[in-house]
Amino acid sequence: xxxxxxxxxxxxxxxxxxxxxxxxxxxxxxxxxxxxxxxxxxxxxxxxxxxxxxxxxxxxxxxxxxxxxxxxxxxxxxxxxxxxxxxxxxxxxxxxxxxxxxxxxxxxxxxxxxxxxxxxxxxxxxxxxxxxxxxxxxxxxxxxxxxxxxxxxxxxxxxxxxxxxxxxxxxxxxxxxxxxxxxxxxxxxxxxxxxxxxxxxxxxxxxxxxxxxxxxxxxxxxxxxxxx
Numbered sequence: 283x284x285x286x287x288x289x290x291x292x293x294x295x296x297x298x299x300x301x302x303x304x305x306x307x308x309x310x311x312x313x314x315x316x317x318x319x320x321x322x323x324x325x326x327x328x329x330x331x332x333x334x335x336x337x338x339x340x341x342x343x344x345x346x347x348x349x350x351x352x353x354x355x356x357x358x359x360x361x362x363x364x365x366x367x368x369x370x371x372x373x374x375x376x377x378x379x380x381x382x383x384x385x386x387x388x389x390x391x392x393x394x395x396x397x398x399x400x401x402x403x404x405x406x407x408x409x410x411x412x413x414x415x416x417x418x419x420x421x422x423x424x425x426x427x428x429x430x431x432x433x434x435x436x437x438x439x440x441x442x443x444x445x446x447x448x449x450x451x452x453x454x455x456x457x458x459x460x461x462x463x464x465x466x467x468x469x470x471x472x473x474x475x476x477x478x479x480x481x482x483x484x485x486x487x488x489x490x491x492x493x494x495x496x497x498x499x500x501x502x503x504x505x506x507x508x509x510x
Contacts, residue, residue, distance in 0.1 A: 284398050285309040287328035289319040289345070290360070291338050295383075299332065302387055316340040316348075323353055330397055332390075335361040335372065343368075343375045350376035356397045360390065366503040373457040373505055380455070380504065397453075414449055416497055416510055419488045421449060428488070435487050440465060444480050448498070448508035457505040481506060 286303055290296045291314045303310045311326050313319040316337045335342030346357055359372045362383040369380045378397050381390055412424040419430040423446055428435040443465045458477055462470040485492035499507045
């Protein structure tokens with residue numbers, strides 16, 4: 283059974299989440315501040331953390347940063363902050379996904395399931411997998427070879443770099459800023475047009491339907507994610 287830690291200082295929302303999650307057979311723990319949340323992760327070992335950013339003792343982004351020092355537990359941010367910068371900061375700190383309040387319970391549950399399915403990918407050694415196979419294409423990171431439907435696909439060095447970062451963070455949103463800085467350098471943090479061009483190239487070369495990608499996913503205004 284999946285254990286979820288709900289971190290929110292709004293009692294009514296926390297109660298609503300607990301009722302809905304327990305009705306769907308999740309085990310649920312609650313914390314109302316960042317310090318309690320960090321202790322709960324260490325003691326209870328949840329499978330997923332639902333985290334509000336506006337906590338009374340510390341900002342939720344600081345909670346993520348502290349968690350990532352010693353834990354890779356998936357974190358789904360649930361916040362009233364709508365700004366793209368807050369979303370990017372949360373992703374850069376190590377969040378896996380971001381849902382904006384108010385939200386529909388169906389959307390939250392769908393995101394929660396998606397994050398939960400990625401837990402196995404986060405196990406030790408999983409990020410070091412060198413060969414990734416999908417129904418449409420195969421990527422060998424070590425050999426720097428790509429094949430689609432049995433045929434070799436030529437990728438440029440920059441395309442490889444973008445793709446490798448996404449694959450090694452499989453299932454997690456990688457922010458636009460992080461991609462830009464890792465591929466092009468620390469002075470490139472806002473040139474999102476670069477990413478649009480290279481992601482379009484990768485989709486055209488690898489996806490069955492580039493206009494409806496199944497594997498190279500865009501989170502508008504936030505970043506990109508690779509799903510196998």
